[in-house]
Amino acid sequence: MKRQRWCYNAKSRFAVLTLFGVSILILINFLAIDKLCFNVFNFKRIPKAKLFDTFLQKLDDENLAGNWSAIYTASGIRHLAGEGQELVDFTSQKFQEFGLKTWVETYNCYLNTPIEQSLKLIKEKNNEIEYIPSLKEDELEDDPTTFGGNLVPTFHGYSANGNVTAEYIYVNYGRKEDFIKLIENNISINGKIVIARYGEIHRGLKVKFAQENGAVGVLLYSDPGDDHGITTENGYAAYPDGPARNPSSVQRGSVMYLSNAPGDPTTPGFASLPGVERKDPHRSIPTIPSLPISFRDVEPILAKLNGFGLPSNKISKDFIGGLPDYDYSIGPNQNYVLNLYNNQNYTISPIFDVIGELEGYIKDEVILVGNHRDAWIVGGASDPNSGSASLLEIIRGFKALTDIGFKPLRTIVFASWDGEEIGLLGSTEYMENHSSELQKKIVAYYNVDVAVSGTHLNMESSPSLFKILKDVSKFVKYPGDKAGKQTLYDHYEKEQNWNIGILGSGSDYCAALDHLGIPSVDLGFGNSEKDAVYHYHSNYDSYHWMSTLIDPGFVYHNTISKFLGLMILQLSEHEVIDFKLGDNSAKIKIYFDEISKLIPSNWNDRKIKDFDLNDHNYDAILRKLTKRLNFKELLQFTSNKLSEFDKSMSEYDLYLSRLQEEFNDLNTLKLWSKLKLFFKIKLNNLKLKYFERNFLHDEGLINRSWYKHMIYASGRYTGYEGQSLPGLREAVEDGDFENAVKWINILLKAIRRIENGISF
């Protein structure tokens, strides 16, 4: 393919269209175009620099993040999915007060709330109860959201009901590879209750792998060995007296299989509206019961395994955690069984998304910004209400802008999602319900879930948005630098060398990116080794913890609001959508080369034509081309193609910046040239807006068709962690030659589609 074909081809076609369109429109109403053109791009708009200054000034003058945090995390207000009407009302009221057109969307989702759960250690010989753990977190006098009414029991979202009694074993993190190691060592998992520590992968997949290996129940606990050395063993005091983990803390959480599909598991791919036909949810949720537990509660249970079964170090050193009284023997100990009882109330219940819109001049180019409101506990100062507080601060900052006459160029929509914790319900149902409209309109989705759980900036993003992240981070100071010199740009360069991570799953960007092909970003200050231990999904993720140990003064909250607010302005006010597509093509090339190295050498000489490509609806030209090749040649061909693609995208980026420059000198142009430029920008903005959609593959990934993006997905064995070129990568991992060829062709077809500008 000629490298310039993509933009120039489209350009000439566009010229014809423009001439035609423009003449007709001029004939119809010359004045209307004039008005449209100048209204949209020029008329009375406040310069971006002034907007940046005003916005930052507003958030400097007054920081109300702590006030909003106190409200979202107040004692007594439970806000699990569908709960906390007070907070729905509060959020709606604030959105309105700050000038947004506001409404609430209700979806009816399958979900569970806890009724009763218990655990007993039983001495098998005489059926005597040896020990009953409390399954409760301690009430702390210093921390008002750890006692009083309405506390949330320790339980798992979407865990199965059951009453099981069985011998138990320790399975490390419960990863796929942990189970493989146990089986290699002839340890039987069948019929056992397994005890795994949290960490490394999403908890739902731990339960999935346990179930697939025949376990009948699962306990998940937080091991102090995973607390980066900030432990009482090492002399740190535990919360509330110091930064170490409170021994009674429990991580609640969902055990949905995130990497299969998020959203209501009875309505995968469509919205949970009243009367909708529902499916059996068990492709995405477990059939065996599970419970979360504190390390203090689980230690006496694990200690009974000391000396029984294989010692962990016979399997792998990485099986050993940090509990002082447990020697990490795998077990089982035939003298003891556990009884695990789990009773959850499964219902179809309403959940509530609060949506607020700030209308722009251009209504079909929309920026969506979201945070979830629901939490596992009464508090939730970090997850998610640091994000909720920051979101309100952003909107308050925008009120200061509309107060001086600002109307955004592009429409901005803010969302306060419900039901994220149990399975990304609010965002997924919203995106499924409005899928075609959102695919037509949304330019990008900005997500902030945990805005602050520590002091280390975390970012995961679609490459289209890298440029905005880099440019805007230079305008915001990093609060961790006491000298006040470092910007977020400097901080991220120092800590991460600007290696922005890829999006996996575990927050509300998932449906936007993976299902609808909307470029997305997720960011916040994460917990680092220097910070107090994060009491994730525990009662101790509270206002007290936040305001004493993590963000006194709420300055990190304030920083996230500034950063995201400016990112919104940068994207809404830049006339040419401020994406850099070359960052995508460069990454795709890197991912592809990475996977190429993993390919089994005996694939090299295999001919592509050995099997039938007709099944996969291949592009005819590609089919002919690739049929002649052997696999090694196909890899080379693809690699070359991706390099060409990268070059043409980089040239297109240059073309876009020239277009913007032309616009910046608008006043020097004649009316006719202005109109021409207006249409050029409109057309290229369409291409930019739809760029990411080209990477959707209708059939979706194999065995998880909800995931449609061919470049990014949630890792099938990790959940949270992103996986690049998932189709191809999985085929290579599975030694599946035919699927490897299939996914290379799908990729090539998408590249060709972009190069030909077909979908623009």
Ligand SMILES: *[C@@H]1O[C@H](CO)[C@@H](O)[C@H](O)[C@H]1NC(C)=O
């Ligand atoms: C925010 O909280 C501070 C400290 O509690 C208080 O003094 C102030 O009045 C509050 N402001 C608003 C607008 O609620």
Ligand SMILES: *[C@@H]1O[C@H](CO)[C@@H](O)[C@H](O)[C@H]1NC(C)=O
């Ligand atoms: C789903 O979308 C339609 C329009 O696309 C809208 O009328 C309806 O209110 C939405 N459903 C919910 C629950 O908001």
Ligand SMILES: *[C@@H]1O[C@H](CO)[C@@H](O)[C@H](O)[C@H]1NC(C)=O
């Ligand atoms: C659970 O099963 C045991 C027998 O295995 C029984 O004794 C106990 O009553 C059951 N618990 C509940 C709550 O049903």
Ligand SMILES: *[C@@H]1O[C@H](CO)[C@@H](O)[C@H](O)[C@H]1NC(C)=O
């Ligand atoms: C597992 O059992 C098989 C067959 O009983 C035996 O050959 C193998 O050595 C055992 N492996 C280990 C690690 O004990």
Ligand SMILES: *[C@@H]1O[C@H](CO)[C@@H](O)[C@H](O)[C@H]1NC(C)=O
């Ligand atoms: C289960 O939830 C439904 C709907 O909220 C409620 O009416 C019912 O009382 C609950 N059942 C139990 C046992 O808590």
Ligand SMILES: *[C@@H]1O[C@H](CO)[C@@H](O)[C@H](O)[C@H]1NC(C)=O
């Ligand atoms: C898809 O599911 C089938 C049946 O469970 C399994 O055999 C196959 O390995 C899976 N393929 C992938 C790519 O996950």
